[in-house]
Amino acid sequence: MKRLLLFVLTVAVMVAGAVWLADRPGEVTVHWQGWRVDTTVPVLLLALLLLLAVLEVLLRLGRVVVGGPGRLLAARRARRVRDGYRALSDGLAAVAAGNREASRKLAKKADRLLADRSLTGLLTAQAAELSGDQAEARRRFEDMVGRPETAFLGLKGLLDLALKDNDLDKALDYARRAWALQPGEGLAATLFELQAGAGQWSEAELTLDEARRRKAMTLPDLGRRRALVLDARAAAAEAANASDALALAVKAHEADPAFVPATVRAARLLTTAGKDRKARAIVEAAFRISPHPELAAAWAALVPAESPLDRVKRMERLVKGNPQSPVSHIALAEAALAARLWGQARSHLETALGQRKSPAAYRLLARIERDEKKDEAAAQGWLAKATEAAADPAWLCTRCNGQAAEFSPACPHCGAVDALVWR
Numbered sequence: 001m002k003r004l005l006l007f008v009l010t011v012a013v014m015v016a017g018a019v020w021l022a023d024r025p026g027e028v029t030v031h032w033q034g035w036r037v038d039t040t041v042p043v044l045l046l047a048l049l050l051l052l053a054v055l056e057v058l059l060r061l062g063r064v065v066v067g068g069p070g071r072l073l074a075a076r077r078a079r080r081v082r083d084g085y086r087a088l089s090d091g092l093a094a095v096a097a098g099n100r101e102a103s104r105k106l107a108k109k110a111d112r113l114l115a116d117r118s119l120t121g122l123l124t125a126q127a128a129e130l131s132g133d134q135a136e137a138r139r140r141f142e143d144m145v146g147r148p149e150t151a152f153l154g155l156k157g158l159l160d161l162a163l164k165d166n167d168l169d170k171a172l173d174y175a176r177r178a179w180a181l182q183p184g185e186g187l188a189a190t191l192f193e194l195q196a197g198a199g200q201w202s203e204a205e206l207t208l209d210e211a212r213r214r215k216a217m218t219l220p221d222l223g224r225r226r227a228l229v230l231d232a233r234a235a236a237a238e239a240a241n242a243s244d245a246l247a248l249a250v251k252a253h254e255a256d257p258a259f260v261p262a263t264v265r266a267a268r269l270l271t272t273a274g275k276d277r278k279a280r281a282i283v284e285a286a287f288r289i290s291p292h293p294e295l296a297a298a299w300a301a302l303v304p305a306e307s308p309l310d311r312v313k314r315m316e317r318l319v320k321g322n323p324q325s326p327v328s329h330i331a332l333a334e335a336a337l338a339a340r341l342w343g344q345a346r347s348h349l350e351t352a353l354g355q356r357k358s359p360a361a362y363r364l365l366a367r368i369e370r371d372e373k374k375d376e377a378a379a380q381g382w383l384a385k386a387t388e389a390a391a392d393p394a395w396l397c398t399r400c401n402g403q404a405a406e407f408s409p410a411c412p413h414c415g416a417v418d419a420l421v422w423r
Contacts (some may be wrong), residue, residue: 043089069406125157191207205229260294287299357389
């Protein structure tokens with residue numbers, strides 16, 4: 001609507017001007033270089049307008065002629081940039097798909113077309129890493145570290161390379177620097193494992209505190225890892241006869257009551273300190289959550305000098321918290337066997353075997369045959385079944401599947417931190 005009004009107004013002004021000039025034709029005489037031109041004002045104005053139009057056409061043609069090469073170069077540059085970004089995008093897709101050859105070719109093309117290592121650094125580094133060129137990947141990641149916009153990605157790439165080379169000192173340095181720039185869930189776990197693997201338990205605990213504030217780990221993971229840290233600190237304090245060993249062990253149990261090693265240590269230190277009631281309470285609480293043979297052994301060790309019958313009664317109190325577990329029945333069977341309650345021991349072992357064919361249960365049945373009936377043939381029959389049954393649960397590494405005789409913060413075979421699980 002505004003444009004229409006403006007057009008009408010313009011036409012009206014032009015018509016009014018033309019009428020005004022027609023009513024006042026006037027005459028104009030021009031003398032120039034011996035020339036004389038006589039004409040009217042309207043004709044002069046029309047000639048001037050034509051001259052201006054011709055000048056405008058000539059100026060446009062001049063700009064086309066003079067600016068043509070520049071526009072061609074600009075168009076060529078725009079095409080190169082467009083093709084370069086397309087190669088960059090396709091290359092990242094090839095890396096994600098694991099296409100080694102395509103990613104390498106597209107990385108070279110993007111590098112050539114864009115001529116900006118800051119743009120193509122990630123693609124080139126990932127393509128080099130995919131093709132096994134670790135040196136080129138490292139150079140590109142180091143270039144990325146030099147720019148604030150890409151420093152985090154560069155450090156993450158260098159961290160991955162260091163972990164592949166098993167250069168844990170460099171990996172720890174890269175992880176710290178990357179964590180300072182951009183804390184995140186995956187990085188929190190990696191930094192924690194590297195610090196714990198280096199024995200830097202205080203630093204690992206600070207990482208857990210920061211991860212909790214930033215919600216970079218789940219609460220169960222935080223609880224277990226905090227228990228692991230505190231238990232390791234308690235072990236070191238206990239070895240050094242430090243006064244804070246007991247407090248650290250109890251805190252480790254409280255951080256994750258299902259973390260058996262911490263409960264066992266705390267119970268032992270509490271008993272040594274004369275706090276038997278507290279020791280009994282934490283073992284019972286842990287057994288309710290996670291019945292474990294080491295908890296049953298820790299429970300038995302609370303009163304080492306008791307009679308076999310008293311041991312049976314006290315063991316019955318422990319397993320009330322988890323009466324259906326095979327661990328409970330095997331623990332009761334061991335106590336009953338020591339008290340020479342053959343029938344009770346056999347009953348618990350049969351119940352345990354009904355839940356799981358356990359070599360430990362078969363071996364206890366062999367003991368019963370020997371101790372009660374002196375029947376070596378029957379005992380050998382049970383022992384044969386023990387060798388045929390699947391292995392009892394043990395501390396196994398989730399990384400290398402190696403078996404450990406006892407729990408430790410790091411796998412004794414591959415060194416992985418927090419990798420031992422009971423299964």
